[in-house]
Amino acid sequence: MSRELVTIKGGKDGFRLLVDSSASMKEIEAEIKKKLDSNPGFFPEGTKFELEVADLDRSVKKGIDQLLSQHGFGVDNSPKQARRSISSQPASSNQNMQPESVVQEMMVLNRTIRGGEEITSQSSILICGNVNPGAQIIAGGSIDIRGTCRGMVHAGAWGDTNAVIIADRLMPTQVRIANMIARSPDTMEKSDFAERACIKDGQIIIEPIER
Amino acid sequence: MSEVIVVTSGKGGVGKSTTTANLGVGLAMRGQKVVLIDTDTGLRNLDLLLGLENRIMYDLVDVIEGRVEIKKALVRHKKFDNLQLLPTSQVKDKSAVNPADLMVLCDELRKEYDYVIIDCPAGIEQGFQTAIAGADTAIVVTMPEVSAVRDADKIIGELGRSEKDNIKLIINRIRPAMVESGEMMDMDDINDILAIKCIGQVPDDIKVVTSANRGEPVVGDNDSQAGRAYANIVGRLMGEDIPFMEFEKEGFFTKLKKAFGLKKNG
Numbered sequence: 407m408s409r410e411l412v413t414i415k416g417g418k419d420g421f422r423l424l425v426d427s428s429a430s431m432k433e434i435e436a437e438i439k440k441k442l443d444s445n446p447g448f449f450p451e452g453t454k455f456e457l458e459v460a461d462l463d464r465s466v467k468k469g470i471d472q473l474l475s476q477h478g479f480g481v482d483n484s485p486k487q488a489r490r491s492i493s494s495q496p497a498s499s500n501q502n503m504q505p506e507s508v509v510q511e512m513m514v515l516n517r518t519i520r521g522g523e524e525i526t527s528q529s530s531i532l533i534c535g536n537v538n539p540g541a542q543i544i545a546g547g548s549i550d551i552r553g554t555c556r557g558m559v560h561a562g563a564w565g566d567t568n569a570v571i572i573a574d575r576l577m578p579t580q581v582r583i584a585n586m587i588a589r590s591p592d593t594m595e596k597s598d599f600a601e602r603a604c605i606k607d608g609q610i611i612i613e614p615i616e617r
Numbered sequence: 618m619s620e621v622i623v624v625t626s627g628k629g630g631v632g633k634s635t636t637t638a639n640l641g642v643g644l645a646m647r648g649q650k651v652v653l654i655d656t657d658t659g660l661r662n663l664d665l666l667l668g669l670e671n672r673i674m675y676d677l678v679d680v681i682e683g684r685v686e687i688k689k690a691l692v693r694h695k696k697f698d699n700l701q702l703l704p705t706s707q708v709k710d711k712s713a714v715n716p717a718d719l720m721v722l723c724d725e726l727r728k729e730y731d732y733v734i735i736d737c738p739a740g741i742e743q744g745f746q747t748a749i750a751g752a753d754t755a756i757v758v759t760m761p762e763v764s765a766v767r768d769a770d771k772i773i774g775e776l777g778r779s780e781k782d783n784i785k786l787i788i789n790r791i792r793p794a795m796v797e798s799g800e801m802m803d804m805d806d807i808n809d810i811l812a813i814k815c816i817g818q819v820p821d822d823i824k825v826v827t828s829a830n831r832g833e834p835v836v837g838d839n840d841s842q843a844g845r846a847y848a849n850i851v852g853r854l855m856g857e858d859i860p861f862m863e864f865e866k867e868g869f870f871t872k873l874k875k876a877f878g879l880k881k882n883g
Contacts, residue, residue: 518812520770520771520773520774520777521767521768521770521771521774522770522771522774522775523774535812536809536810536812538770538810539767539770539810540767540770540771554809556810
């Protein structure tokens with residue numbers, strides 16, 4: 407079975423349009439039309455599509471733009487980053503992935519994160535201080551809290567299921583890792599040891615650790 | 618060296634105005650020149666707690682809009698000549714005063730008084746931003762209750778964003794018996810979450826209510842635990858090192874005496 411030239415995926419804030427960059431504009435046009443017409447009414451007018459292709463030809467981009475706006479859809483041409491691109495040479499894209507994962511950044515905060523604050527980072531986050539109830543920490547990587555965590559923490563927010571959350575006292579309102587959510591029990595116990603939350607066998611588990 | 622202090626909390630009903638009135642009277646009793654500013658425009662009540670409602674001629678909005686001089690709007694306290702109140706308007710709303718106005722006013726009053734204490738409205742909107750604008754020190758009042766602590770936390774964050782770094786905490790309306798039995802958050806938990814310097818722990822005391830109705834803050838009353846707690850806070854504000862008091866617990870014998878009518882409540 408040949409790979410589809412155009413794939414539409416539901417995302418967090420709209421739809422993502424993945425296009426095979428080796429295909430010609432004509433092929434793409436036909437494919438998109440087919441997809442949209444096969445299910446009229448599924449995509450409400452004004453739906454935004456995010457183009458998720460890094461190495462697409464400019465003329466092809468423009469063509470897709472026009473085509474979608476004819477149908478009354480919006481296109482976001484500048485996605486934050488091309489997270490996944492269907493490339494005609496998967497091997498080369500794999501090679502590109504490797505150096506990226508080697509370079510690791512970390513955001514360090516040496517203070518208390520109070521209720522109502524939202525800390526978001528593409529990288530991992532290290533907090534030397536408490537995370538109070540009502541605060542939100544969202545990291546692309548892992549989260550390490552040297553203090554008490556009582557807020558909402560989301561590690562691997564862009565899909566990294568290997569991300570972990572560590573805190574000296576882990577008593578958050580909610581733990582989220584990648585696309586999974588776990589909430590704390592209704593009666594929270596005070597933990598006296600550091601704990602780590604991670605995904606194991608398809609669910610979020612919390613285990614004591616030494617450090 | 619004078620100090621501009623804002624008393625704030627986020628949540629309503631935790632005792633901002635009561636604290637303001639008590640600190641004002643307490644400082645005045647110690648001979649300091651004090652002015653209290655009510656910034657809760659539209660919901661004025663600091664004058665009631667001080668028993669000065671019937672003496673108000675002009676208010677904060679009149680001063681800001683230049684209708685009268687500051688001196689004319691100040692209401693002198695009945696007992697203490699060195700305590701003045703600048704009441705606010707009951708008919709206007711918070712938009713009548715903006716942060717820059719209050720900063721100018723505070724700098725003006727700072728020249729003549731040792732302490733300028735601002736009573737902040739509840740919430741984190743314009744009224745709050747106005748009230749904190751001119752302050753050097755913020756006193757955050759909270760209660761041993763999850764919602765009050767949550768709001769205090771948010772307020773501390775907001776104060777930090779407005780570059781007010783001198784923040785102190787007063788924990789109000791503590792019920793020692795409930796803390797003892799674990800039904801109420803204890804002081805260590807609150808201090809752990811809020812992580813700012815605590816300068817006062819005030820027990821819940823019916824005398825606070827009765828004295829508010831009379832218009833005489835409880836701070837001068839040595840029979841009242843809350844009165845003594847407020848007097849201690851005044852001392853700490855003036856730089857004294859006073860240990861936190863142990864709360865009197867209702868022991869078996871006091872209960873027994875009460876039951877036989879030997880001891881009056883208190």
